[in-house]
Amino acid sequence: MPSSxxxxxxxxxxxxxRDDEAFxxxxxxxxxLGYALYGSPAITFNGEHAxxxxxLIWTRGD
Structure with a gap:
């Protein structure tokens, strides 16, 4: 596995x-790819959509 x-x-x-399937x-x-979630997600509303x-942080190679 790559270290970077x-x-x-x-x-x-x-x-x-946008909070959708693409995101x-x-x-x-x-x-x-080898990233790991770092902390909790955040969400806000911009007047039109969430x-x-x-x-995320890179974890492969640790």
Missing amino acids: PPDNLPIYRLLTG CRRVSKALE VVAQA
Whole structure:
């Protein structure tokens, strides 16, 4: 397993976006790559739709 994230991705990432299937798929893909959830998700409302955020950290190679 690689000791650093692929494609020059950072060790720490904060994914944000509309609370929808696409966001869930982005988080799922990061988990498949070797990232782990870091802390709890956050959610807010921007007046039109819910916006979520999830922090992730690289764990492969530990």
